[in-house]
Amino acid sequence: MEVLLFAVVTLGGIGLVSAIVLFIASKKFAVYSDPRIAKVAEVLPQANCGGCGYPGCSGFAEACVKAGSLEGKLCPVGGQPVMAKVADILGLAAVESEPKVAVVRCNGTCANRPKLSRYDGVKSCAIAAATYGGETGCSYGCLGCGDCVKVCQFGAITINPETGIAEVDESKCTACGACVKACPKGIIELRNKGKNNRRVYVSCVNKDKGIIAKKACAASCIGCGKCVKTCPFGAITLENNLAYIDFNICKMCRKCVDECPQGAIQAINFPPRKPKAEPAADATVKPEVKAEPVAVKAETKTEAAAEGAKTVGEQTK
Amino acid sequence: MKTFRIGGVHPSENKLSADKPIQIMELPKQVVLPLSQHIGAPAVALVKKGDVVKVGTKIAEAGGFVSAAIHSSVSGKVSKIDTVIDASGYRKPAIFIDVEGDEWEESIDRTPDLVKECNLTPEEIVAKVKEAGIVGMGGACFPAHVKLAPPPGAKAECVIINGVECEPYLTADHRLMLEKTEEILVGVSILMKAVKVNKAYIGIENNKPDAIRKMQEKAVLYPGIEIVPLKVKYPQGGEKQLIDAVIGRQVPAPPAIPINVGAVVQNVGTAYAVYEAVQKNKPLFERVVTVTGKSLKNPSNFLTRMGTPMSMLIEAAGGLPEDTGKVIGGGPMMGKALSTIEVPIAKGSSGVLIMNEKEAARGEAQPCIRCAKCVSACPMGLEPFLLATASSLSDWDKVEKEGIMSCIECGSCQFTCPSHRPMLDFIRLGKGKVGAIIRARNAKK
Numbered sequence: 001m002e003v004l005l006f007a008v009v010t011l012g013g014i015g016l017v018s019a020i021v022l023f024i025a026s027k028k029f030a031v032y033s034d035p036r037i038a039k040v041a042e043v044l045p046q047a048n049c050g051g052c053g054y055p056g057c058s059g060f061a062e063a064c065v066k067a068g069s070l071e072g073k074l075c076p077v078g079g080q081p082v083m084a085k086v087a088d089i090l091g092l093a094a095v096e097s098e099p100k101v102a103v104v105r106c107n108g109t110c111a112n113r114p115k116l117s118r119y120d121g122v123k124s125c126a127i128a129a130a131t132y133g134g135e136t137g138c139s140y141g142c143l144g145c146g147d148c149v150k151v152c153q154f155g156a157i158t159i160n161p162e163t164g165i166a167e168v169d170e171s172k173c174t175a176c177g178a179c180v181k182a183c184p185k186g187i188i189e190l191r192n193k194g195k196n197n198r199r200v201y202v203s204c205v206n207k208d209k210g211i212i213a214k215k216a217c218a219a220s221c222i223g224c225g226k227c228v229k230t231c232p233f234g235a236i237t238l239e240n241n242l243a244y245i246d247f248n249i250c251k252m253c254r255k256c257v258d259e260c261p262q263g264a265i266q267a268i269n270f271p272p273r274k275p276k277a278e279p280a281a282d283a284t285v286k287p288e289v290k291a292e293p294v295a296v297k298a299e300t301k302t303e304a305a306a307e308g309a310k311t312v313g314e315q316t317k
Numbered sequence: 318m319k320t321f322r323i324g325g326v327h328p329s330e331n332k333l334s335a336d337k338p339i340q341i342m343e344l345p346k347q348v349v350l351p352l353s354q355h356i357g358a359p360a361v362a363l364v365k366k367g368d369v370v371k372v373g374t375k376i377a378e379a380g381g382f383v384s385a386a387i388h389s390s391v392s393g394k395v396s397k398i399d400t401v402i403d404a405s406g407y408r409k410p411a412i413f414i415d416v417e418g419d420e421w422e423e424s425i426d427r428t429p430d431l432v433k434e435c436n437l438t439p440e441e442i443v444a445k446v447k448e449a450g451i452v453g454m455g456g457a458c459f460p461a462h463v464k465l466a467p468p469p470g471a472k473a474e475c476v477i478i479n480g481v482e483c484e485p486y487l488t489a490d491h492r493l494m495l496e497k498t499e500e501i502l503v504g505v506s507i508l509m510k511a512v513k514v515n516k517a518y519i520g521i522e523n524n525k526p527d528a529i530r531k532m533q534e535k536a537v538l539y540p541g542i543e544i545v546p547l548k549v550k551y552p553q554g555g556e557k558q559l560i561d562a563v564i565g566r567q568v569p570a571p572p573a574i575p576i577n578v579g580a581v582v583q584n585v586g587t588a589y590a591v592y593e594a595v596q597k598n599k600p601l602f603e604r605v606v607t608v609t610g611k612s613l614k615n616p617s618n619f620l621t622r623m624g625t626p627m628s629m630l631i632e633a634a635g636g637l638p639e640d641t642g643k644v645i646g647g648g649p650m651m652g653k654a655l656s657t658i659e660v661p662i663a664k665g666s667s668g669v670l671i672m673n674e675k676e677a678a679r680g681e682a683q684p685c686i687r688c689a690k691c692v693s694a695c696p697m698g699l700e701p702f703l704l705a706t707a708s709s710l711s712d713w714d715k716v717e718k719e720g721i722m723s724c725i726e727c728g729s730c731q732f733t734c735p736s737h738r739p740m741l742d743f744i745r746l747g748k749g750k751v752g753a754i755i756r757a758r759n760a761k762k
Contacts, residue, residue, distance in 0.1 A: 117656045120679050122742045130749060132406020132656050139407055208400070208408065 036089060037061050043085040044075055049153050051076040051176025070095045077154075077174040099193040100175035102157070102168045106187050107203040107219040107264065108141040109163035119143075129184035137216030140206040142166055142187055148179035170197060192247045196269060200245060200252050202227075203266040207240040214262070221264040227256035318523065320548035321558040322567075324696040326729045328551055328650060330524055334488045334609050334616040339496055341620045342606075342633065344416050348391050348624030350376065351403045351411040354663040355458040357383030360450075362412055368395045373422035373600050376412055379447070385460045385664075386450035387412075390602035390622035392420040404646040404663065406656050414624070425599045431499050432596040435507050442511040442595055449594035450664075451601050454586030455479060455490075455554060456647055458665035461587055465511045467576050474579030476508050476517040477563050478588055480532070481547065481554040483522060484648025487668045489605040490585050492618045494521070494528040501585050502532075502539045504592030512581050515541045518563045519585070522549045551650060552727035556582045558696050571722045586667075606630060606662055610671030612638035621662050627669050628658040642677025645670040650728050680737030691730035691740060697723045701730035705740035708747030713754060716747045722755070724748055 040061035047057070052075050054060040064073055064086055074097050075082050087094035113136040119128055125147035133139025144164040148157045156172035157179055159165070166179075166188070180188045187205050202221055206213040210222030223241030235249035236256060245256070245265070257267045353359040358381035370376060370389040377387040393416045400408035421427060437445070447462035467473055478501075482490040494501060505517050519536070521529050523546045533544045545563050552558055556575055557568045559582060566578040575582055583591075586604065593599040602623050609616035614635025621630060627644070631637050637644075637658070645652040646660065647668055654677075691701040699720055707715040724744055731741045 122739045124742075124746070127742050127746050130746060131653075133402070133408070212400075212408075 034065050036065050039089050040064055040086050043078075043082060043089065045077045045082065047077045047153065047174070047176075049077060049174070049176040049178060051174065051178065065090065068092075076100065076176045079174075100190040101170055101173050101193045101197075101199075102175060102177075102179055103189050103191045103199065103201055104142065104166045104168060104187055105189055105201060105203050105205050106140075106142040106165055107266065108136065108138055108217045109165060109219070112218040112220075113138055113141060113216065125182075126184050138206055138208075138213070138220065140185060140187075140208070141204075141217065143185065147182045147184070148188060151178040151182040153178065194247070194252070194269075198252055198267070198269045199247070200250055200254060200257060200265065200267045201247070202243045202245055202264055204262075204264045205242065207242050209241055213241065219262055219264055221260075222262055224261065226259045226261065227265060230255045230259040318546060318548045319562050320550050321553060321561040321696060323561075323698045324694050324729060325550040325552065325558075326694050326732050327549070328485045328732060330549070331485045331609075331611070332488050332491070332524070333486065333611070333613075334607055334618055335491055335525075337488070337492070337615075337617050339492050339605055339618045339620050342622070342625060342630065344391060344419060344622065345625045345629055346416055347396065348389075348414050348416065348622060349401045349411050349626070349661040350387055350390065350414070350624040351401060351409050351661065351663055352377055352387065353403075353409055354387065354623070354665065355385045355452040355460055357381060357385075357460060359410070360384060360387045362398055362410075364395045364398075364412065366395055366397055369393070370395060370414060371420050371422050373425050373602060375448075375450075375600070376414075379450075379460075383460055383463055385452050385462075386448065386600075387623075388450055388600040388602045389414060390624050391416045393417040402657055402660060404653060404655065404660055404666070406653075411661070426597040431503065433503055435503075435510065435595060437510075437595065439511045439513055442507055445595050446511070446591055449590070449600040451587060451590045451594055452664050453584055454590060454604060454664070454667070455584035456651065456665050456667050458663075461583065461591070464576075464581055464583065465508070467512065467581075471576040472579065473512040473514050473576060473581045474516070475514055475564065475581075476505065476512060477559055477580050477582045478505055478508075478517060478519040478585055479554055479556075479559055479582060480519050480521040480525075480528065480585045481559060482525070483549075483551045483554040484650055484652075484668075485551075486609045486670050487607045487648045488609070489607045489618055489667050491525050491528055493589055493605055494525070494585055495531055497589055498531050498535045499538075500592045501588045502535055502542060503596065504588035504590075505542055506539055507591055507595050508581070508583055508588060509541060514581075517542045518545045519543070520545045520547050520553070520559050520563045522547050522553060524549045552696055552725065552729065555696065555725050555727060557725065570720060601664060604662070604664065604666070606666055607668040608634040608671075609668060610638070610673070611676070612640055612673045613671050614638075623663060624661045626659045626661055627655070627666075630662070630669055631658060631671065638671060638673065640673045640675075641671055642674035643672045645672060649676075650732065651726065679739075682738050683736035685736055685738060688735060690733045690735065694729040694733040696727060696729060697725060699724060701740045701744060702738070704747060705730075705738065705743040708743040708750075711750075713747065713750050717751045717754070721747050721751050 041058050044057040052060045054063050070092050079099055084094045115135045117135050119135050123145045125143045125145040128143045128145055134143050142165045144159055146159045148166050154172050154174055156169045157166050160167050175190050204221040206220045213220040214222050221242050225238050227243050228236045228238050233249055233251050235246045237244050254267050257265045360377035361380045362377045364376045371392045374389045376389045379386050393414050396413045396415045398412050401411040403409045443462050443465045451461040452458040480494055509517050529546050536542045536544050547562050560580045561567055568575055568578055590601050606619050606621045608630045617634045643654045644658050646655050685702055695701055704716050704721050728741050
């Protein structure tokens, strides 16, 4: 009996002392965590893609709470609605930001860009790019090994087996920017989604001199500067033999598209410019237009001159 | 017989052109001299379109401490400064010169006489080597003057000359040792003087018995130079492997360099270039190039001016065979497949190898069977299978911890792999990434 009692008292005593120590420790060494962080994290999409530039959704939530302003912070997956919720929780003003989408700036399809050599190494853009300029004469273009496809968590990028070039599915793209980082050639860019998903961009990143670029690819930017002169808004700049359209300034008049002798400037998701006589059934412009860039171009070019001015007026309104 | 301790493989030697004397390659109509023919900063052009240059005229100066000057290899007129696809597979800036005649700078001594005496101080020798634009001729193209100027705290104890030529097929160094024996030995003496040591070893693999014999015969005339015959094993020509084989010292992991164990390693080609620069005032503008391949009609060794297109050399060796699978700049183990045969010969072009389709075909990669052959083959004591896998998963912390920066990219792992796994491709990728991470980290400090 005595032994039993001794055991109960000793163990009970140890338990009590430990409890007191733990209680004091929990009070003294308590780490304060803002309850708002958990709340913000809850409204985030939990994709943990890192597109915001922070380590996962909880990291982004913490950054939002600590920063005290939502300036420059955007969850690319959730977009504006999620940021509005975050702003609500934190009692801050939501910062308007244009939704973006990944754009593959290469039009060097198998037809446009003849192959000069064959790469038989590991199917990885990073390794191919470290080995040499690529199978074609253009050392800037899409290698087609699909590093961007591998990193996309949303299944938004695929390599089109016909063109050999990466294509973005706009409905799935969240503009997290993973593909932008993965592309060793720096072809993919996040551009404003634009009104009605309409975009105008130079679909080429070739910085070689015009003559070399033209030889390498039939749809390359040759740095002629015609688009720069044509643009009424000064949205186009020419650097290192390569034109670039600033999407913040571009008003999508499409004058440059008509002017480009190489057809390197792409205008997508625009309605067809009143196709009259031609049997242009396949050129009815739908969101998946990029699969048929050649067809679209041909059509825009022929109709261009006459319709150009009119469309400009409509667009700028 | 000596060799290095860890790993190594035995590829078939295929030294097809070993008994072909060095022939002088005819001058091309135009030479293309890339501004980046070495490791380090590209050279800065000193000429412009329309300038008239002679053979040996300096046309570009070193763009930094780790960089090298470039000299014209022909006489003629600079036609343009443009870009050219070099051995890297990318367009790089280069100077194009249209050849007119063959007029040399007057300062160059063109007589074939051997000049043994050298009364220059070590500093003057290093300055001359730098001025001549000499880089490591084994293929890595590290500027030679940098190696001859040991960093503070490090002291050279001996010079080790690399006459190993462990790459299969290549015979440029072998022929040079046979035909320019004494010149090389004088060059070695000059190198010894430059780094202030009185001991030099010349390591030669015993698949070149004629070169060993000839070098040994002549070396008795040069105090302090010892010829070390070595057992044949790839990659014995690797700097660290050669040091281990010859003096039995192991260079610690990077950032340690050979000078930390007291060794200055130079190639026989470099020793010859140093002789010509110091004794004959002749800058580095030509080199011996092996043009070889099983299907090639006449595998040969050519003394070629820099900037000659490789296509011209292939033509001189019998033309491009019909069953060509790949044309490789360098040897089969460490060389690189070229995307065009118009690539100009540069300071580091030790060979042009034409592989037939059968040789060039890459085996289909199979799953790793854990045989650990790559581990036993790795001359740096690494675990290539692990580095490759971690690298393919972008686990850069892991590969750095596993010593990826020690990898010398010799390709022994991939050569020995029964599953044809592309290990080196992934390791190279990882090495590049980790190198960038380390540089960024150091820059922050």
